[in-house]
Amino acid sequence: MRKIQMFDTTLRDGEQSPGVHLTTEEKVEIALQLEKLGVDRIEAGFPISSPNEVKNVQAIAKVVRNTSIAALARANIKDIEAAREALKGAATPCLHIVLATSPIHRKYKLNMTKEQVVEKAIQAIHFGKKYFSEIEFSLEDASRTELEFIYQVVDQAIRAGATVINLPDTVGYASPETFGDMFRKVREHVPLIDKVLLSTHCHNDLGMATANTLAAIKAGVDQIEGTINGIGERAGNTSLEEVALALETRQDIYQATSNIVLNEIYPTSELVRHYTGMVVQPNKAIVGDHAFSHESGIHQDGVLKNASTYEIIKPETVGVPSSTIVLGKHSGRHALQQKLAYLGYQLSKEELAHAFEHFKKLIDQKKYVIDDDLHKLVNQDFMNDKTHYELTDLVISYPGTFTEVQLELTDEKHESRQTTIQGNGVIDALYQGIEQLIGTKFQLKDYIIRSKSVGKDAVGEVHVKVIKEGFTYTGRGMDTDIIKASAKAYLIAINQYFQRSEQAQTNQKVTFTN
Ligand SMILES: CC(=O)SCCNC(=O)CCNC(=O)[C@H](O)C(C)(C)COP(=O)(O)OP(=O)(O)OC[C@H]1O[C@@H](n2cnc3c(N)ncnc32)[C@H](O)[C@@H]1OP(=O)(O)O
Ligand SMILES: CC(C)C(=O)C(=O)O
Numbered sequence: 001m002r003k004i005q006m007f008d009t010t011l012r013d014g015e016q017s018p019g020v021h022l023t024t025e026e027k028v029e030i031a032l033q034l035e036k037l038g039v040d041r042i043e044a045g046f047p048i049s050s051p052n053e054v055k056n057v058q059a060i061a062k063v064v065r066n067t068s069i070a071a072l073a074r075a076n077i078k079d080i081e082a083a084r085e086a087l088k089g090a091a092t093p094c095l096h097i098v099l100a101t102s103p104i105h106r107k108y109k110l111n112m113t114k115e116q117v118v119e120k121a122i123q124a125i126h127f128g129k130k131y132f133s134e135i136e137f138s139l140e141d142a143s144r145t146e147l148e149f150i151y152q153v154v155d156q157a158i159r160a161g162a163t164v165i166n167l168p169d170t171v172g173y174a175s176p177e178t179f180g181d182m183f184r185k186v187r188e189h190v191p192l193i194d195k196v197l198l199s200t201h202c203h204n205d206l207g208m209a210t211a212n213t214l215a216a217i218k219a220g221v222d223q224i225e226g227t228i229n230g231i232g233e234r235a236g237n238t239s240l241e242e243v244a245l246a247l248e249t250r251q252d253i254y255q256a257t258s259n260i261v262l263n264e265i266y267p268t269s270e271l272v273r274h275y276t277g278m279v280v281q282p283n284k285a286i287v288g289d290h291a292f293s294h295e296s297g298i299h300q301d302g303v304l305k306n307a308s309t310y311e312i313i314k315p316e317t318v319g320v321p322s323s324t325i326v327l328g329k330h331s332g333r334h335a336l337q338q339k340l341a342y343l344g345y346q347l348s349k350e351e352l353a354h355a356f357e358h359f360k361k362l363i364d365q366k367k368y369v370i371d372d373d374l375h376k377l378v379n380q381d382f383m384n385d386k387t388h389y390e391l392t393d394l395v396i397s398y399p400g401t402f403t404e405v406q407l408e409l410t411d412e413k414h415e416s417r418q419t420t421i422q423g424n425g426v427i428d429a430l431y432q433g434i435e436q437l438i439g440t441k442f443q444l445k446d447y448i449i450r451s452k453s454v455g456k457d458a459v460g461e462v463h464v465k466v467i468k469e470g471f472t473y474t475g476r477g478m479d480t481d482i483i484k485a486s487a488k489a490y491l492i493a494i495n496q497y498f499q500r501s502e503q504a505q506t507n508q509k510v511t512f513t514n
């Protein structure tokens with residue numbers, strides 16, 4: 001089995017994504033995570049781009065000791081000097097020199113002849129060789145370069161001392177067929193190629209970065225370059241996670257593997273999305289929020305019976321805790337039953353059919369059905385709708401360092417219950433007071449507050465989740481006064497508990513699991 005080297009350029013090409021600017025601390029944290037992920041080389045930055053970038057690379061080189069660190073330079077002395085300064089303390093440094101070779105870049109960007117390009121490449125590698133034993137030379141825009149010229153530049157670069165030859169598809173122009181051919185031909189026509197590591201670096205302009213990278217692997221490259229979440233210049237780079245999983249899942253085709261620690265993929269992806277602020281499209285392969293979600297009834301039924309029916313990768317393999325069954329327009333009874341069981345309801349076949357009918361009506365009105373909706377659906381269908389406790393008065397004051405709440409509730413017999421209680425903050429006092437008046441305690445698991453509209457008189461919405469005797473109850477309260485909204489939400493959740501207890505004692509239709 002061949003071992004493909006993974007060169008990560010999240011911190012260089014990835015940072016070239018519009019709007020992304022990582023601090024030194026963020027870069028260091030990502031680099032440490034990339035080391036944990038098992039990439040073979042980290043391109044830490046492009047030192048000439050700013051004085052701070054030199055410091056960034058230095059900071060990474062100082063702490064990342066078991067993974068090679070690369071820094072980018074154009075084919076000129078000042079860029080190489082900056083890379084040298086940045087990589088001074090690195091354990092295994094690599095100088096990465098780039099120079100474009102395609103006719104378009106030669107003519108319009110560099111204004112250089114073929115001979116000048118070859119000469120510049122040789123000079124830069126010779127200069128770099130004074131300080132670095134490991135030099136990667138990239139023929140920028142290789143996929144749009146004449147093959148004969150590629151052979152010539154590659155041959156000369158190896159003779160000058162390059163140890164890695166990288167042929168990038170800089171503008172995402174290649175197709176898997178042509179790209180694979182290019183590598184096969186380079187292996188055929190450049191006798192010295194076996195002396196160096198052959199590498200590729202693809203962009204995703206036509207959505208083919210991963211396919212092209214895999215074609216290059218098939219054609220014999222030893223190293224592939226990419227980024228986490230596929231971020232990078234324009235449409236981005238090859239996603240390293242996609243290649244790692246393609247190799248893992250289709251060993252029958254690629255007969256190759258990598259050092260990637262697969263279950264570190266998702267944590268790395270999350271860290272990168274957090275610090276770059278770049279949202280991962282939900283349906284992105286491997287790391288998208290929907291990558292392991294199932295919404296359709298037929299799929300959900302299959303997955304519940306055996307996950308391999310619709311999952312070619314186990315979510316745990318890439319560090320995603322579990323797959324998700326999402327209840328939506330296309331869901332079926334099996335999925336609803338499973339979700340209700342998770343929420344604590346065990347319904348008979350008839351009850352499930354009834355609940356399913358209501359669920360389908362509900363989903364026509366609402367795009368997403370949340371747990372709260374399901375609790376209500378079951379409660380309305382199978383339980384009485386009695387309100388056990390209602391808020392009738394609430395006064396808040398701040399005597400001294402405490403918050404004091406005067407509270408009045410009315411119970412199901414319309415009798416008033418009152419208390420005055422001090423707490424560590426208004427919500428603490430309020431919820432303690434409610435528990436005191438009803439004579440039982442709940443574990444508050446979640447408390448979320450948000451605004452439903454804008455302006456000073458905006459309506460506040462409070463969601464609470466409480467736990468009692470192993471069951472979860474949720475409540476949602478709305479009011480322009482967020483304290484009142486908090487009280488309402490808590491009482492709705494508590495009322496559910498009393499309804500359920502009452503139901504359990506009488507002729508219950510629904511049995512509850514834990
Ligand atoms: C394919 C890639 O992703 S390569 C990496 C791209 N990344 C970046 O460019 C990010 C960092 N870049 C920067 O901070 C700046 O562009 C710098 C500091 C590198 C250079 O800034 P400036 O000196 O102002 O030049 P500017 O970026 O405007 O133009 C690029 C110059 O480099 C030249 N150049 C481009 N590629 C190369 C190369 N590989 N080797 C040598 N010279 C090159 C261009 O011809 C142009 O030269 P000119 O001024 O003589 O016309
Ligand atoms: C520096 C090189 C490898 C690059 O990013 C590209 O060609 O896309």
Ligand SMILES: [Mg+2]
Nearest residue numbers: 013170201233
């Ligand atoms: Mg690139």
